[in-house]
Amino acid sequence: MAHDQVVQPSNHVVRQALRSDVGTVARVLAEAFDADPMMRFVVPSTRYRKRLTALFAFETLLSPQGSWVAVADGEIAGAALWGLPGARPPGFWPTLRYSRYLLRAFGTGLPAALRSFRVIEDAHPASPPHWYLQTLGVARPGRGVGGALLRDGLARADAQGLPAYLESSAPENVAIYERYGFRPAREIVLPGGPTLTAMWREPVRGGQ
DSSP: OOSOEEEOGGGOEEEEOOGGGHHHHHHHHHHHTTTOHHHHHHSOSTTHHHHHHHHHHHHHHTOGGGEEEEEETTEEEEEEEEEOTTOOOOOHHHHHHTHHHHHHHHGGGHHHHHHHHHHHHHHSOOOSOOEEEEEEEESSTTSSHHHHHHHHHHHHHHHTTOOEEEEESSGGGHHHHHTTTOEEEEEEEOTTSOEEEEEEEOOOTTOO
16 A cells, blocks of 8 residues: 555545655654653653654654554644554664664663563564554644544554554543543553553454
């Protein structure tokens, strides 16, 4: 599926992200996650926003087929990064190619950050195949952008008859995801840090 567009209600257009969108996607996600408990825990506070932007640039570059953006009034207003079922991990060379972004994000704090990410990864269900919502964020909440992105991704999962999975690092978002069919599956406790809620959603026949 190459850069297809899905027009949502409320005049949002959701499409796959282009390589030229990476900088904008990273900035939008950094704005959205500025106060996120997990990001505040793993990303050093010095030059925090720049570090967070570098981290999201890294994540977007490593998932070109799973990155979608919502365009509102001609501007990218939000983004969703999905891990696609059956997709292979990025591998050594792509990770090495973009490792400078990780170093910009964490500096000497990289080993500690990787330990936290490993805890989250170890809790990730290995089966059955599923869509994994790694990141979803909008620059300005309240315009329906997040809902448009979420509906778009879940419609794709439903069309394949596949479940979806996410970790919510913000407790107030759990109820929002429940409205889209997700259910809490377990808690993931980061040593010395916040607790995340792992959530699972079974596919809906015939769409939502």
